[in-house]
Amino acid sequence: MKIAVMGAGAVGCYFGALLARAGHEVVLIGRPALVDKVRRDGLWLESAAYTGAVSLQADTDAAAVGTAQLVLFCVKSGDTQSAGEAIAPHLSNDAFVLSLQNGVDNAQRLSAVLGREAVAAVVYVATAMAGDAHVVHHGRGELLIGASRHSAGIATLLTQAAIPTQVSGRVVEALWNKLVVNCAWNALSAISRQPYGRLLESEGVIPLMRQVFDECLAVAGASGIPLGEPLWKAVLDIGMSMPGQHSSTAQDLTRGKRSEIDHLNGHVVRLGKIHGIPTPVNATLHRLVKLLEEERDGR
Numbered sequence: 001m002k003i004a005v006m007g008a009g010a011v012g013c014y015f016g017a018l019l020a021r022a023g024h025e026v027v028l029i030g031r032p033a034l035v036d037k038v039r040r041d042g043l044w045l046e047s048a049a050y051t052g053a054v055s056l057q058a059d060t061d062a063a064a065v066g067t068a069q070l071v072l073f074c075v076k077s078g079d080t081q082s083a084g085e086a087i088a089p090h091l092s093n094d095a096f097v098l099s100l101q102n103g104v105d106n107a108q109r110l111s112a113v114l115g116r117e118a119v120a121a122v123v124y125v126a127t128a129m130a131g132d133a134h135v136v137h138h139g140r141g142e143l144l145i146g147a148s149r150h151s152a153g154i155a156t157l158l159t160q161a162a163i164p165t166q167v168s169g170r171v172v173e174a175l176w177n178k179l180v181v182n183c184a185w186n187a188l189s190a191i192s193r194q195p196y197g198r199l200l201e202s203e204g205v206i207p208l209m210r211q212v213f214d215e216c217l218a219v220a221g222a223s224g225i226p227l228g229e230p231l232w233k234a235v236l237d238i239g240m241s242m243p244g245q246h247s248s249t250a251q252d253l254t255r256g257k258r259s260e261i262d263h264l265n266g267h268v269v270r271l272g273k274i275h276g277i278p279t280p281v282n283a284t285l286h287r288l289v290k291l292l293e294e295e296r297d298g299r
């Protein structure tokens, strides 16, 4: 199948590489440095299952989605609008568009930009870019994708390419579960510059995370997403299972990238306002990360 990856970063390169290795015709749409290197040397994939160069196409032009029957949309949440607008005029009528992004409303926002359905996926993977065209896989790699007319066929194709994929009618709930984990950890790790293990040991941090959690659950409930107490254990388990980890928000700040905080704690704050639910702790964490971004950017 012809497959395009919009946003050739950690997630897009990893899944693009697996699909190319499975024999699909994949084009990565990304920034010039990556595109030049992939065209010259291929994409270097480093994972437990395979390490080596993967040959695939690469382009800086969003028009490269043109003939794809499957489009993996893999930009950060803050780029959904602009990247969606870039691909919209070029998509073929029968293309299946899958949003592989964190945050709970990317597929919905992308659908609005495209004027057609984009299906949400929950991405359970840990990947990172170690160079312009060098992606490292740190673990997991499965997807949960939303139900639609062609989802079952796409799930089969992905699973056959070593991307275990299930179709679910409860993807939004699963995205919310992830969002709550991110709201609890990401900003705190970014502001304090501490890894999760140190945060767990610091006085007052767990009660603070609990306040974030309670606000998130109240907002989710008011938004029609019933999340339950068991999620609190999952929040704590993340920190205990990866004590040396710094959140993606912390990593974005360090690398000079815009973080997704507006779509994590910022999203909870926005929804809280709509539903009349106070979210003071999420609002404080969101604002502090924004201040750090502004300070870094010299604003």
Ligand SMILES: NC(=O)C1=CN([C@@H]2O[C@H](COP(=O)(O)OP(=O)(O)OC[C@H]3O[C@@H](n4cnc5c(N)ncnc54)[C@H](OP(=O)(O)O)[C@@H]3O)[C@@H](O)[C@H]2O)C=CC1
Pocket (backbone or CB within 6 Å): 006, 007, 008, 009, 010, 011, 012, 029, 030, 031, 060, 074, 075, 076, 077, 079, 082, 083, 086, 100, 101, 102, 103, 123, 124, 125, 126, 127, 128, 129, 257, 260
């Ligand atoms: N990395 C991970 O392990 C996981 C990530 N996720 C989620 O997946 C999504 C993608 O994350 P990730 O892959 O890490 O992010 P990356 O920043 O590594 O990748 C996104 C890439 O898209 C590029 N890009 C953005 N807009 C365009 C455009 N218009 N044209 C071409 N390229 C563009 C970015 O370039 P530039 O940076 O120059 O803007 C960047 O290289 C996020 O929502 C994230 O939260 C979910 C699970 C795990």
Ligand SMILES: CC(C)(CO)C(=O)C(=O)O
Pocket (backbone or CB within 6 Å): 181, 182, 185, 186, 238, 245, 246, 247, 248, 249
């Ligand atoms: C699960 C967690 C919190 C791991 O770091 C993450 O998704 C992130 O950093 O964005």
